[in-house]
Amino acid sequence: MTNKFISFISAFSLVLPINLALVRTHGAYCLIQNSGELKPCEVTIDTDAGTLDVEFRKKEFQDANFTLKKNDITEISTGQYAKSQVQKSVAKGILSPLGGIISAIDKQARVQVAILYWDKGNNQNVTVVDVRSRDALLFRTDLELMTGLEIKR
Numbered sequence: 001m002t003n004k005f006i007s008f009i010s011a012f013s014l015v016l017p018i019n020l021a022l023v024r025t026h027g028a029y030c031l032i033q034n035s036g037e038l039k040p041c042e043v044t045i046d047t048d049a050g051t052l053d054v055e056f057r058k059k060e061f062q063d064a065n066f067t068l069k070k071n072d073i074t075e076i077s078t079g080q081y082a083k084s085q086v087q088k089s090v091a092k093g094i095l096s097p098l099g100g101i102i103s104a105i106d107k108q109a110r111v112q113v114a115i116l117y118w119d120k121g122n123n124q125n126v127t128v129v130d131v132r133s134r135d136a137l138l139f140r141t142d143l144e145l146m147t148g149l150e151i152k153r
Contacts, residue, residue, distance in 0.1 A: 022047045026139050029110075029130040030054050032064045038130050039064075045142040052115070052146065054127070066127075068117050070147045074124070075116040077152040078140065082114035082128070111136035113143070113151070 023046045030041035039061055044053040050070035056062060112130045119125045131139045140151050 022142065022145065024138075024142055026131060026135060026142070028135075028139075030056065031128040032056070032061060033125075033127070034064070038128065041129075043129055043139075045139075045146050047142070047146045050146060052143070054129075068115070072117045072119075073115055073147050073149065074118065075114075075152065076140075076143055076147065076149050077114045077116075078111060078136075079153045082112055109133060111139075113140065115143075 023044065025042050025044045028041055028043050029038040030043065031037070032039055040057045042055050042057065044055070045051075046053070052068045052070075052073070053065075054067070055065045109132075110130050111133055112128055113136075114126055114128050116124065116126050129139070143149075144151060
């Protein structure tokens with residue numbers, strides 16, 4: 001019975017066009033711009049709408065929630081390249097001093113993704129999303145699919 005069901009689903013998927021629309025929520029730690037701290041958050045990537053929504057879990061950080069549109073995102077990076085992008089942003093004064101963020105990028109148990117974007121004031125800005133290593137591939141794939149950008153490493 002299971003083999004017939006799998007065959008039916010496979011045949012059905014060949015007949016109907018594949019819909020790449022995807023909405024997935026990832027648990028992570030996200031950068032709070034004002035304080036330069038990483039706090040628990042949910043990141044929802046909607047490939048159909050072309051948006052990335054960051055919602056902090058604690059009520060006290062709700063004013064830091066934000067949404068990015070795919071056209072506002074200019075670059076996505078991880079690893080040493082992400083570290084250099086964050087350091088440049090600190091040097092330019094875009095972010096407050098972020099020693100904790102930079103040291104977090106050096107840790108291997110988690111993966112940090114730096115996202116460069118144009119904010120509402122038409123200024124270049126950067127945010128950091130810290131995900132578990134085991135979730136990083138799916139998170140990066142969702143970001144690449146949504147933005148059409150390749151992640152720099």
